[in-house]
Amino acid sequence: MKLLLRIANYIKPYWIYILLGSVSMLFFALTNSAMVYIIAPVIRFLFYPAQVSKEIGVSMDHIQAGTFFDRLKTLLRASYDKYLFSANPLEILARFCLILLALMLIKNLCFWLQAFFSSYALESIIRDIRLDLYRHLQSLSMSFFNRHRTGELISRIINDTGVMNEMISLSFSNFIRDPILILVYFVFLLVLNWKLTLIILIGLPPVVFGMDRLGKHLRRYSKKCQERMADLYTHLQESLAGIKITKVFGAKETEISRFKKHLQSFFKINLKRIWVQKLSTPFNELVGTAIAVFILWYGGREVLLDKTIRPEEFIQYIFALFMIMQPLKALSNDYTSVMQGLAAAERIFSLMDTKPDISSQVGARKAEHLREKIVFENVSFAYGAENESAIEGVSFELRKGEHIAIVGPSGGGKTTIIDLMLRLYDPQEGAIYLDGTDIREFELWSYRSLFGVVTQDVILFYDTVKGNIAYGKPDATMDEIIESAKIANAHKFIMALPLGYDTIIGERGITLSGGERQRIAIARAILKNPEIIIFDEATSSLDTESERLIQEAIERLIKNRTVVTVAHRLSTVKEAHRILVIDKGRIVEEGNHESLMRTDGLYRLLYSIQFKC
Ligand SMILES: Nc1ncnc2c1ncn2[C@@H]1O[C@H](COP(=O)(O)OP(=O)(O)OP(=O)(O)O)[C@@H](O)[C@H]1O
Ligand SMILES: [Mg+2]
Structure with missing residues (x-):
């Protein structure tokens, strides 16, 4: 009835x-x-x-x-x-x-x-x-x-x-x-x-x-x-x-x-x-x-x-x-x-009738700026009740203007930390604060709009290159789109496409190479011009030329911004103000490149293997 x-x-x-x-x-x-x-x-x-x-x-x-x-x-x-x-x-x-x-x-x-x-x-x-x-x-x-x-x-x-x-x-x-x-x-x-x-x-x-x-x-x-x-x-x-x-x-x-x-x-x-x-x-x-x-x-x-x-x-x-x-x-x-x-x-x-686990509370505040810092306080999270914790007791600060790199073995929980920061999930224990306010108290959309994200696997929609770059800012002008593509080192290859910015890129951007897709994703984040940039680097290795183009793009992307990178690239890691080393869901080491190299820990080990040095 x-x-x-x-x-x-x-x-x-x-x-x-x-x-x-x-x-x-x-x-x-x-x-x-x-x-x-x-x-x-x-x-x-x-x-x-x-x-x-x-x-x-x-x-x-x-x-x-x-x-x-x-x-x-x-x-x-x-x-x-x-x-x-x-x-x-x-x-x-x-x-x-x-x-x-x-x-x-x-x-x-x-x-x-x-x-x-x-x-x-x-x-x-x-x-x-x-x-x-x-x-x-x-x-x-x-x-x-x-x-x-x-x-x-x-x-x-x-x-x-x-x-x-x-x-x-x-x-x-x-x-x-x-x-x-x-x-x-x-x-x-x-x-x-x-x-x-x-x-x-x-x-x-x-x-x-x-x-x-x-x-x-x-x-x-x-x-x-x-x-x-x-x-x-x-x-x-x-x-x-x-x-x-x-x-x-x-x-x-x-x-x-x-x-x-x-x-x-x-x-x-x-x-x-x-x-x-x-x-x-x-x-x-x-x-x-x-x-x-x-x-x-x-x-x-x-x-x-x-x-x-x-x-x-x-x-x-x-x-x-x-x-x-x-x-x-x-x-x-x-x-x-x-x-x-x-x-x-x-x-x-x-x-x-399924209720979203994550939604804005009634009377939630609007998040307007990052004034001081984002703080993780003793955050633990598991995907579903039957799963083991993906991260446990993670605490750290991201201050305005700072660049933090997260490194660590695969499956350690790096992407999970990023997703929690974006409030794609809520932690089971602990809390995350933006300038002293629990992020659950903000309107969801206003909080997320502070961030620009390049995800680990780049998702491109069945749309034009132009449409894909302007995804987070649909009212962007063509000049702005081209400008961001240039900063992301993507303009040149886009112009070589059959219809330039109007080329439709297939389901999940199949017609583009991994490096090209990543540069479109970077242009997308640049165009949005957010206060905080989150960049989860793809683990796939690229040839040296792509590597260099992307590196340049990243450097421009993160300049003068508050940034979290999940880093696999030597220079990104080296230049970070602080590096968090994550293993099995916990922060095992923290410091800058020099200080971490001095301690005989996981970072030095990873560094010598992963960055082949
Ligand atoms: N959607 C999910 N459902 C269940 N478990 C998940 C999910 N996503 C990740 N996990 C698990 O959580 C743990 C942390 O995964 P996460 O993706 O954060 O690792 P990562 O450090 O980003 O690894 P990588 O360097 O390979 O990207 C892993 O054990 C993973 O299997
Ligand atoms: Mg990951």
Whole structure:
């Protein structure tokens, strides 16, 4: 129920379109009924022309007699007869054809209008849900993305909303349409013959019971189906992103068999889902036919034996009965798709309900500048409860204008320290302060905007070079972009690209070399002109020319700024004011190059190995 209310919230803004759609549908049903209705008198006229002419005028007198439905019926009949039969036979035929054409026109117009309004509402709703879901994803913290596979998230945004879309589109237009149709046809049947019509109600309990059982199974299978679909998405996303490794390692067959396994398990559960879903039609048709046969038998007896029903009225009634069968059958189909849609909605909303671990507190302050220093005080952090601490009891200061280098063996916790400083994660113990205020008390975006970051693995987006450089400052002018590219030693190679700054660099910047990508990332950080620069150097080694170009770029980047570098390059380390040596999550040594070289510790060891000196 809560789920339906939440879906209703998305539907609410478009209620006017839904109302217009419903009204169109109502008219559709009315004209459709009218078409069946007008046939009977004509049949009667064709068979007994003399009698019909006699009856006109007489029937008007009967209007006061009988139940409400009887009176409505007589009134309708009398007005119609009066219009149609107060002329010669040829004229009658012409009038009848005219009415038929007019009704047909209105009916089809209403049908299209209904589709027009409801599809507008529907597509808007799905667009809104997708956007909200994506917006929510963007607000979630890094730890969430560490826990969830990309493919699964893509599957939620595309596949689950797609399934929900189907539910809303199918059931939603039909859910309005079919009940209206059923109601109108039901009233019509009541008008034609209320006694026969009440028999239909006998079928209600078995149908409701059967559909309820079916629906529950369907919802369960549908949920499993979407989970398997998410596995498929994940596999595809990961294997296509890693296609190069698969090729190099000749792991084609392994990948294919893994994909086959996922496909097979999706195939099995999906089949079950379809089989259960397809049960609904035959089940309902059986019950429906049983009732119709009963009505045929009972009504037929009335016609033949008791003569309480006129033959043409009975034909009219059977026609109308067929008409109501259609939406009744559709309604049961709608029900099955709603059940599946609800399973998808559950998954969608559970994602929307995930709270970000890291967000701005209510009434958080704006961080404007680094005035004095950033302080790490006894900071410990582990990725997830089951993991060992990635860093433990780390304390240090970064003063304004200072350049700190972090060095140490791989996996020591260098990137983790950087991520904590950027508040991508919050420490489990200890705290980080900006000018004496815990960074958790600042508005997240304002705090992060103090930093410019070059990450360890450079991420470039599928966009132009220009767009990638201006990523952190979308309103930058072309001159500013070129200027930063020049400082980052990137201008020359960018100009050599086919379209210069307008060249699209592929997914993750595939067409560029590692060194070139890094220089674009540096230009990106320079353009943002932040107060604090964080530079996590890539571990991959570069040729001497690239090395020199990047070195120059780094030197310009860090000049006169507050800087933290995770350093692998000799000169970057040497020139730092202070060096933190990190090993197994702890700061094991601290000092400048000279002082650290004097002590016979890890730094000297690393230095002699890593910097080949
Ligand atoms: N997202 C993550 N989830 C779980 N564990 C992680 C995650 N990222 C890093 N770790 C673990 O935390 C520890 C520190 O990793 P970190 O990336 O900070 O090392 P590093 O010093 O930057 O290494 P490198 O020099 O290779 O970049 C490692 O043991 C690593 O396996
Ligand atoms: Mg690292």
